[in-house]
Amino acid sequence: MDFDQEWKSKFPINTVFKSPLLLASDPSSSNSQLGPLVFNPKPGSRTELLSSPSLAPPPVLPPLPQLSLARFLSTTSPVPPSASSKIEASFGPEQADPAPGFAHNRLQFLRCPDSSEVIAFFPTGDNSDQIGFLILSLEDGKFDVKIGEDGDVFRSKKRFYHSIVRIVVNSIPDSGKCMSSSVGYLLAYTMYSVHWFVVRRGGNSGVPVLVFLGSKVFKTCSIVHACWSPELPELSVVLLENGNIYLFDLEHILHKVGLEHNLKGTQLRVLWNHTASSKSAKWLGCEFSWHPKILIVARSDAVFLVDFRSEQCIIRCIANIGMSGIYASTEKDQFLAFSRAGSDGFHFALASNKLLLLCDTRKPLKPVLQWSHGLDRPCYIDMFKLSKLRSNSKQDTYEHASKLGFCILLGSLWNCEWSLFCYGPPLPDARGSSPSKVSGICDSFYAWGLPSELSLSGRECGSGSCLLQEEFLKKSPPQWVDWQRKRDLVLGFGILGSDLSSPASDDDEYGGFTLIRLMSSGKLEYQRYSASWDVERSCQKDVNLSFMDNGLCSVVEDDYKFPKRFKYLKLDYLYSFLKGNLASVVEAKIEKTSSCPKEKESFDPACHVALCKMLKSSGFQLGSPSALSFDDIRSPTTIGEIISRKKCAGLSTELLLLAFSGYSEFLEVLLDQKKVSLEFLVVPETVQLQPFVLREPSFRSNKWSNKVHRSDALVGPVLPVPFLSTLHRVRDGSSEASVELSSEAELSLQFGEVMQVATKVAMSDSGPEAHDERAISLADDREETWTASQQEKPFFLYHVGSFKPYAHPVCSHMVSKVVDSKAISTKSTDATGLEIFDDICPIKMMFNSSQQDFGSTELTIYNILKGQYLKRQESFDPYQDFLSRCKLQK
Known part of the structure; x- marks a missing residue:
């Protein structure tokens, strides 16, 4: 099914999956x-x-x-x-x-016709009250900057004694229309005045000349914006803070150059009374539309088309802050920037706090395109x-x-x-x-x-x-x-x-x-x-x-x-780990401490026995680096978590007791002349793979008190697993090649080992993937494909594409337990326990809940939600593609 353009434009780019107007x-x-x-x-x-210094703003x-x-x-x-x-x-x-003081571009370019030169204009002077300019040219592939003989930039003779807010230039398409020496027009406005110039070619010196034409002072209201007409270069408009618009035509004074004119302009009869606006609404700017007597005027809550071809101006609202629907909050959002888009005069761009909109004057209140920009208070387009x-x-x-x-x-x-x-x-x-x-x-x-x-x-x-x-x-x-x-x-x-x-x-x-x-x-x-x-x-x-x-x-x-x-933290172990020489640093520390006097054993033997029991109940196999097994995987698990468990299984009991201990064994440390108790997360009672991502934080402050007593819970790990495994290799007298192995190389080897085991016990994602050089392609093992296998595998291995390319493969590859389809088919349709969730997802779902049975009300609600959920799955293309690539049957 194909939809029309207006329907597609309602979904901003970057806010919805598969945006209909995104190529x-x-x-x-x-x-x-x-x-x-x-x-x-x-x-x-x-x-x-x-x-x-003439280029820098005043200090x-x-x-x-x-x-x-x-x-x-x-x-x-x-x-x-x-x-x-x-x-x-x-x-x-x-x-x-x-930020509003930096809303405008202080550098404006005016191209010199029939030459390779461009004039760059900018505010200069002690109070940015003069127009400065210099000439840029490209000669033999290199830029040349022409400045005055005094080594400084060129300046206009006219000073405004007020800081210039913005400079706007307008080139002359046909120089023969006016004076042959004219290059373009320039206006500069301060907070309360506008000044017009004509830019002429230089004489023998080749330096352009700024000829002052006139000015206009607004004593009661500040200036918001001023612009030139692209079709008629002599026309310009000025928008004031109260919404008044003035039109200025310079054609009648071009032959009176040399005299300073106090231009009056023509105030357009624009009545804004019938246009509802909030008290906080502010005018943003105005631009000429497709006709020299039609303007696009933007306010922070709406945009209007002003047609003054007749004596009475016709106003029509063509955009407002609420036309984006749910993607913009009409109460808090507002337009921050406005600009004409393209040369046809029909399109314009608007930026709010959240969205960038491309609009068309011929399609009122219907954006042509929308983006979610993610910028902080943008003010320039x-x-x-x-x-x-x-x-x-x-x-x-x-x-x-x-x-x-x-x-x-x-x-x-x-x-x-x-x-x-x-x-x-x-x-x-x-x-x-x-x-x-x-x-x-x-x-x-x-x-x-x-x-x-x-x-x-x-x-x-x-x-x-x-x-x-x-x-x-x-x-x-x-x-x-x-x-x-x-x-x-x-x-x-x-x-x-x-x-x-x-x-x-x-x-x-x-x-x-x-x-x-x-x-x-x-x-x-x-x-x-x-x-x-x-x-x-x-x-x-x-x-x-x-x-x-x-x-x-x-x-x-x-x-x-x-x-x-x-406060400085000494992160020497972390730094050496990142550099790949953690083993050598650990060896040096051991040699240094071995020469020091031995301290009294700080661990209580009785506490050791209790900790060993707690570790075993949490799923540890103390000191037994047995073959890698996936039997304890009960929830989607990354390869990194499996590697962490494999490392812990190979550690000695002594090192495990360094990594996992009770609060009673931790002493308070001195921080800012105060003793503070260390805080660690409690190891969960249920069997999980390290690093125990599903555990809950403890509820206490950093000080033990009479109300919050010291707990006997098992906490940890208090030392990182890579440090413990390196310490194990060093103390165990492993070969130098193994000890000096960098952390990156070691991780790649362990990743390969786990992936080899995964190919035997798990079916894999067969979709195309740009594999990392450390990864092992499961698609290359043709004998282990799903179609050739005679029995279902209990696990599933897949790659999380949203992590790519920002995460290491150990984090982006995950193993999950697959639902036993035969067991589901043999279950009674009258099941009322947690097993009712087994047929809505191909991945086995595990619950830490004591819920046994659901009542009739809960089952009725469940069936309604299940139907909606399955319908959503059927219409969600990425999910169906996921099932197809992974050859999972639903």
């Missing part, structure tokens, strides 16, 4: 026509073009406290709490989130053609997809989180057939692959060491200082076209793009990005994670007068 991008698929959709920064390609931004003002005063000054509360009340509400991001490709296999595809960049300059969302029309497969009936409709779009991360700064690293280091660095500033203010942030960026990009290298098989970025440290950089199938997680040598004073924070470390306390 996978997989290199292993024979009919994949999309190509790689992940873009990684090339290591070593980051190059500094210019470093200047006047105060650190916004994360604490309440009263708490901030009480922790930084000798102000009593009562006085701090009064001071806080006099200042009113707390300061706002700093930009759109690119896929051909721009995959330019200079060395092969034309995916050229068709590059021409038709689009990419939406969503993120936050403040939070340093960015994701790329690719989409486009459905493409024909290798046989030329379309994937659905709507593939031929031009306005139908599919998500091309899942969203991917984009490291905009080129400094992020996905390795565990770098992530851990970054988390520690985030805690280094004082508590009231955001860590972002100590980091070198990306304040502006631009992606150059293929004709201005640096030439692709030999390893850019699928193409890429060149990114120019402006850092908060005052550096202008460029870096090459390459299209790839996967995100590169390897550690980059040129990544610098150190936080610095970059002008966004004026707090000096010496001003922090409170003492800092650090």
Whole structure:
């Protein structure tokens, strides 16, 4: 059954399994026509073009406290709490989130026609109240930056005396329409004023000139957004905080250049009274639609189409925060960012706290595509053609997809989180057939692959060491200082076209793009990005994670007068285990302690006897490394748990008593000049495989008291099993080859041993799998297949695909007990105990319950739920595929 496009678009990508509007991008698929959709920064390609104080923001931004003002005063000054509360009340509400101050791109590019130059504009000056610019050109495959003769950036003569919020440029498609020397238009707006310029070609010097055209000051209301018309370059609109919209046409003043005009503009007669809105609703922005007299105006709770082709504006709601249904909470969610998408003027993109939506003005209140973005307060959206991001490709296999595809960049300059969302029309497969009936409709779009991360700064690293280091660095500033203010942030960026990009290298098989970025440290950089199938997680040598004073924070470390306390843990055993030389470290420790005087035995012999009994009752076979058996498997068990049990079975009684003991044998340790009792989990009474994942935590604090007495329960393991097995080999005098075996190699050998046993006692998943080099393919053992076996095997071995490729095979391979189909068939249909659950799942279900029989009411409810559950199983394709591949009969 095929459904229409509107039904499919109701399910956001990343929220449901098998999203109906998702086309996978997989290199292993024979009919994949999309190509790689992940873009990684090339290591070593980051190059500094210019470093200047004129590029850095002014160092006047105060650190916004994360604490309440009263708490901030009480922790930084000798102000009593009562006085701090009064001071806080006099200042009113707390300061706002700093993220809105970083909502706009501070770097804007304007291409010079008929040349290989591009002009980069940005705010500059002591208060960011001037327009600065420089010229970028590509010569002989290298970027050249042209600046002034004084060694500084070019500046406009006009100063605004207020900080520039945003700069917006608009190129002139046909320069002959106006003056032949004109390159484009530029507007810059502050909180209460807008200023217009025309950009002219330079004379003999070749330096562009910014010619001031006029300005407009709004005295009673602040400015939210301003934009240019893509069809008529002289038209621009300004949206105010109260919802008023002003239209400005520069055509009548272009021939009066040189005079400063106080532009009045035309206020559109837009009546918002009939559009219901909450008190917290805020205006986000506006863009021109497909007609120069039709606007798309976005609010935090709705989006409107404003048609002012007639004297009275016509307003129509085309999107609201509740149109996503159950996937968005209309009470708490809101739109955070808005942008025009594509060049047709019909599509636009919206980002809320949870979703990214692609909408069409021709389909009101019905998103074309939806994604669950997973970003923290995104406030910036930009759109690119896929051909721009995959330019200079060395092969034309995916050229068709590059021409038709689009990419939406969503993120936050403040939070340093960015994701790329690719989409486009459905493409024909290798046989030329379309994937659905709507593939031929031009306005139908599919998500091309899942969203991917984009490291905009080129400094992020996905390795565990770098992530851990970054988390520690985030805690280094004082508590009231955001860590972002100590980091070198990306304040502006631009992606150059293929004709201005640096030439692709030999390893850019699928193409890429060149990114120019402006850092908060005052550096202008460029870096090459390459299209790839996967995100590169390897550690980059040129990544610098150190936080610095970059002008966004004026707090000096010496001003922090409170003492800092650090606790250091000596993890020498863990470090040696990860390095593969745990055996040598254990040997050195044994030699060192053997020369010390012997201490009195701390274990009580009577306690030893009691502990041995408890261990045996828990399923241990003390000191008997017998053949591996799966008989005690009662619930789905990983290969790692089986290996852990095998190791414990081979340990001596003395070592087991080190790993498992009672609370009465543990002494209190000294921590911060206080004695604290150690806490461990109690070993369950029922027979389980180590590491006892199904046990419950104990209920007590870290101090024994008269009310909570010291327990005699068996607890542990208090020492890791790999350490115990290594200690066993060292003390047992094993061969050097065995002792010096690395933990990784040892685990691979043990994994192979368990898998060999599993092939004899368990039927296996016969589906295709990219086996690890340490794994043993069960599909290669043709004599042990299910079809050739004359009797059912009691266990089942399968691979959990969702773990791949993040987990070791010992964690992703599991063994489960299979339900005995013959036993089920012989059972009476009048069963009323726990055995009624045996026929709803092919895996044997074990219960730690004393429930014997169910009543008629419980059985009636069970039969209803069972019918619904079985119906769900029949319609769930992954489950049926699982049964088919594993040859399990239901």
